[in-house]
Amino acid sequence: MAAKVHVIFYSTYGHVWKLAEAVAEGARAAGADVQLLRVAETLPDDVLAKMGAADAQKAFAHVPLADPRKLQEADAIVLGAPTRFGSVPAQMRGFLDNTGGQWVSGALIGKVGSAFTSTASQHGGQETTLLTLSTYFYHMGMVIVGVPYSVPELTNLDAVGGGTPYGASTISGPKGERQPTANDLAVARAQGKHVAGIAAKLAAG
Template sequence: MTKTLILYYSTYGHIEAMAEAIAEGVRSVPGSEVVIKRVPELMPEDVAKQAGAKLDQSAPIATVEELPDYDAIIIGTPTRYGRMAAQMANFLDQTGGLWFQDALVGKVGSVFTSTASQHGGQETTLMSTIVNLMHFGMTIVGLPYTEKRLVKIDEVSGGTPYGASTIANGDGSRMPSEDELEIAKSQGRHVAEVAGQLARGRTQ
């Protein structure tokens, strides 16, 4: 049995919806267990409410100390000017002790994101988040082109070889499309398959 953590931050619910889809993909792989958790909100509650943030998310808050308990960690964060959100950066900035102990070396790492526009920093956010995981010594797993929705051009859609993504619109009104959710499921399934293969290799 391999255990995957989907660790996310979501302001308006887009990344939350993608996390659920990725979890569905993980669960589709026999011998795979998945846990969805989120990082703490940094905005004061009154400010978050004024901004229209979705505060009723059911995922529990993660702790830094639990990260080594998982075989794979899939990080989801919306983009902020082409980089990860401050909430996720703040959480990862607290992992120095784990880095010093090599506690995440060899574990599978993967990422997904959301932007307001088609070219609003999806790939830079994904790649810069991957850099964090490489410093941990994690085995990076992207989203291969065996997922053929990545090359569709008949509708507006997120999805990159670096990880799943969605486009939220400037006012946040567009939730993940069916194609984007299916791409997210494919990523979850692929990560779980790779984590399982690595786990089996370690026991042989």
């Protein structure tokens, strides 16, 4: 039985989008039925232009918007967002705040939850952001899945990069000039594959 995996991301400059694509690729390789979805941008166009993010967002504007009312259709939900002071940005927070109905009904209980992120600097809050997202999964009664240390890229010390047992990550640089490395993307693909495998087992009962 193929697991249904929703990879839902919010990205400002495209770094999280690239991780999301890698997570989705890994899940598909494991036989999952994957939907890649994005959280709507809430910043005005003029603000995005001043931030230098308007052109970057055009690259993933084709990705369908996620509907918080449809989360229960998935066996696994993988959330990706950059950090904002050690937590998720308002766009992702607003999306999650619209899932109160699922909390009341228990619609997400027993489903798999997983997360990934990006930060501007090496110690910019990757792990705190991922742990912050885990509190959402806990409140929804979900089964949290990270990245096991059987993934060799998780302990690669040859270069500066992301990747944590709590979820895939990358370092964007203070101006967004640094792109996800091959190692970062490998961790993200491994996360997607692992999530899909666990979700398939749980869905099969």
